[in-house]
Amino acid sequence: MTATAATATAAPSTTAAARAEGVWKVYGSGEAQVTALRGVNAEFARGRFTAIMGPSGSGKSTLMHCLAGLDSVTRGEVFIGDTEVTGLGDAGLTRLRRDKVGFIFQQFNLLPTLTAAENILLPMSIAGRKPDPEWYRTVIDTVGLGDRLGHRPTQLSGGQQQRVACARALVARPEVIFADEPTGNLDSRAGAEVLGFLRDSVRDYGQTIVMVTHDPNAASYADRVVFLADGEIVDELANPTAASVLETMKRLDGSAGV
Template identity: 70%
Template sequence: MSATLSGIGTVGAAGTRTAVAARQLVKVYGKGEAEVRALDGVSVDFAAGQFTAIMGPSGSGKSTLMHCLAGLDTVDAGSVHIGQTELTKQSDKGLTKLRRDKIGFIFQSFNLLPTLTAEQNILLGLQLAGRKPDPAWFDNIVTVTGLRQRLGHKPNQLSGGQQQRVACARALVAKPDVVFADEPTGNLDSKSGAEVLNFLQTSVRQLNQTVIMVTHDPVAASYADRVVLLADGRLAGEIHRPTADSVLAAMKNLGA
């Protein structure tokens, strides 16, 4: 991993803007002999308009890093910026607003309301925030997800892959600065997982979205532009233009 990191929220040497920046993140669980340093001084940037995967062996800190980057968990030291906003200095109210306005989430479980149609599930977050969707943006997302013929269907009428694409559309419809995806294909078969990963890849390339994904699957990671590797709570390297084979080899080197 290069020791040189671009400035927070700025344009780097390659002309890419930093969407998310972490500086010297420390997260400790437990005390005394039971203390575990889940993150041990992690500093890393995530470029805007790119698809980045975070990988590492079990217990490496990858999920903890995502939760801290997304404001779902606190840090014991260090800072996180979403664009120019320092997430780690926000009040609970400020964090809630930041997550609502700037961050999209996709989880392993689809978290769709069974009584609502696909379209209603996609728009639910905006409605709860008292906001109306941008019609052109909504139409674009529906096209990219391939859900146009499924908008009137309820979750039990959709395949697993279609349900996760609804969850992806819900994460994107508010035009977030960044989408965090936590094992988004974990509950899917390989075909449905490929559908979701293709969509995330397309959302980056066609919609200029920024996606940060935690995964344990080298094939899923191969869809990303870059893979950030963690081991024992520290950065352990990165792979640009990854393939499933290059990711698998790197994971073996980390003892996974």
């Protein structure tokens, strides 16, 4: 299994959109020291939808933040495609996050003074890039926002705002999109719409998505679920169902004494 310990090689993986090799993350020192990740080895294949799950404090969000270059690692290596994230300075990290990585967070992070269209295109505008018109239209059609592009965030429902955030992440065609609890602020219907869009962007357009979630139903939209406990990858499921994810989580919670 790709999430288990693997032998590190000098040659980069040709199938992984993102990968971690022997990653440790330690916060603080002395009695206040907390080890969030313990020698994690994981690969996230291109064109696949992977969910990361685990009990509270398991390190799932820390792993995603390290993979995305939002947090540094204490030891080990992280790659986005063939680019070693752990070897980049501030300028390199900025370019990586601008050109190769997309983000979707629980908070929609839309600018209230901009329209939906302007929010979608903002990162590319800042980078001085223009979207491919055909791809832009495809993204807009897929998220169903064609009649809402001129609306500002306050004129949109929560689900529509998150779909704007999804479109913003997808329109630049990043190598990988990291989603941190993307349906956490949505009701079940809006959450299902967003998850369906994410799944379709993978299956229909070859996007790669890595999503942190605590929700077994959300994880069931993924192709694969990776489970963390105490900073280590302890299990994974292929073609998950909500029931199989819940059963695994119950077992992990029980073994952790939660």
